[in-house]
Amino acid sequence: MAEIAxxxxxxxxxxxxxxxxxxxxxxxxxxxxxxNRRDDWNRRLVSENAVxxxxxxxxLFVHDRDEAVPIPSxxxxxxxxxxGAVKAAEQAAELGIPVVAVFPAVEPELKNAEGAEATNxxxxxxxxxxxxxxxxxxxxxxxxxxxxxxxxxxHDGLIRDDYVVNDETxxxxxxxxxxxxxxxxxxxxxxxxxxxxxxxxxxxxDGNGFDDVRIMAYSAKYASxxxxxxxxxxxxxxxxxxxxxxxxxMDPGNTDEAMREIALDLAEGADMVMVKPGxxxxxxxxxxxxxxxxxxxxxxxxGEYSMLAGAAERGWMDGERVMMESLLSFKRAGADGILTYxxxxxxxxxxGG
Ligand code: PBG
Numbered sequence: 001m002a003e004i005a006x007x008x009x010x011x012x013x014x015x016x017x018x019x020x021x022x023x024x025x026x027x028x029x030x031x032x033x034x035x036n037r038r039d040d041w042n043r044r045l046v047s048e049n050a051v052x053x054x055x056x057x058x059x060l061f062v063h064d065r066d067e068a069v070p071i072p073s074x075x076x077x078x079x080x081x082x083x084g085a086v087k088a089a090e091q092a093a094e095l096g097i098p099v100v101a102v103f104p105a106v107e108p109e110l111k112n113a114e115g116a117e118a119t120n121x122x123x124x125x126x127x128x129x130x131x132x133x134x135x136x137x138x139x140x141x142x143x144x145x146x147x148x149x150x151x152x153x154x155h156d157g158l159i160r161d162d163y164v165v166n167d168e169t170x171x172x173x174x175x176x177x178x179x180x181x182x183x184x185x186x187x188x189x190x191x192x193x194x195x196x197x198x199x200x201x202x203x204x205x206d207g208n209g210f211d212d213v214r215i216m217a218y219s220a221k222y223a224s225x226x227x228x229x230x231x232x233x234x235x236x237x238x239x240x241x242x243x244x245x246x247x248x249x250m251d252p253g254n255t256d257e258a259m260r261e262i263a264l265d266l267a268e269g270a271d272m273v274m275v276k277p278g279x280x281x282x283x284x285x286x287x288x289x290x291x292x293x294x295x296x297x298x299x300x301x302x303g304e305y306s307m308l309a310g311a312a313e314r315g316w317m318d319g320e321r322v323m324m325e326s327l328l329s330f331k332r333a334g335a336d337g338i339l340t341y342x343x344x345x346x347x348x349x350x351x352g353g
Contacts, residue, residue: 049331051324051338053096053350057142057297058343060085061233062128063105073229074302075309077341079105085128088344089136095347099140099187101339102128104149105234114158115147119175123150126183133184142216143180145173145201146192154231154240156192156248164248170197174204181210189274191218193248199268216297217270220258220284223249226277226303233302258284262292274339277301279326282333289334298330299339309341320349 157169231237312319
């Protein structure tokens with residue numbers, strides 16, 4: 001203002017400048033947040049977070065049948081044959097999606113109370129992993145470790161006296177993980193929430209020469225109703241019936257407990273940690289990233305997917321836009337990557353259609 005005073009001696013200052021002294025520095029109208037939003041180039045310049053294809057993990061459902069069978073509660077998602085899963089992995093490679101995750105829908109006659117099929121080296125998971133890792137070696141393959149797709153009661157572990165027992169279950173999970181590693185799985189992903197399973201699986205893998213196989217721990221996994229469509233997809237829902245998983249999965253109200261779970265899994269040797277479900281738990285994702293600074297993943301689970309895809313199917317929301325906005329929310333919360341049934345669709349859109 002001194003300059004103006006010199007050039008125009010004695011001239012009255014404009015009203016806005018006269019107000020300047022009275023108003024705290026930097027407020028409206030000098031500061032106009034909308035300036036940086038005015039043009040597309042400017043919006044791109046100041047954007048803080050973005051979704052990249054490198055952030056995506058694509059979950060695939062497989063079954064031991066020749067045809068793909070659509071999953072009614074998950075629009076555009078099917079249970080695939082082994083060949084279908086290989087084709088999906090080829091599509092992932094072509095799109096640049098780093099990892100596919102294999103989930104089995106096991107035939108009812110192969111399920112029993114002990115989940116014995118989980119430790120059959122020729123089960124549908126191992127067959128699929130062998131086929132994908134041979135045909136598409138450039139794509140990472142991830143496998144869930146838990147017994148629920150294989151048990152006749154739909155629980156993730158063994159039941160003794162009406163309780164899902166911990167240590168006996170962990171011993172079986174180690175065998176399951178080892179078989180998956182032998183089949184060619186790159187990332188073992190325990191989703192069962194038993195105590196001590198990360199350390200036990202790490203030791204088992206290392207003891208058998210699989211020290212390069214990575215572990216992504218479902219560390220903070222909540223007892224959530226958002227898994228409903230997944231349980232239809234793998235066929236565990238009808239077996240689980242009205243039972244719930246509250247004796248091993250976390251209470252949705254808890255946050256500090258999630259930090260303890262993460263700390264334990266890291267101490268036991270987890271390479272990457274996960275929060276699940278995703279969108280209803282973004283506060284947990286942020287806290288994990290801030291407090292631990294480790295590779296942090298979020299699972300946009302089946303119910304979240306179906307909520308968006310189902311509404312889009314009815315024309316209630318713009319499907320592509322809500323898909324990308326939901327994925328972006330994970331990045332903003334601090335996630336390094338996202339497991340999402342939208343992976344192929346999002347990657348296609350990111351590539352430009
Ligand atoms: C199995 C498992 C579940 C999911 C991933 N692994 C279901 C469950 O714990 O009941 C849910 C994934 C989804 O809903 O998309 N332990």
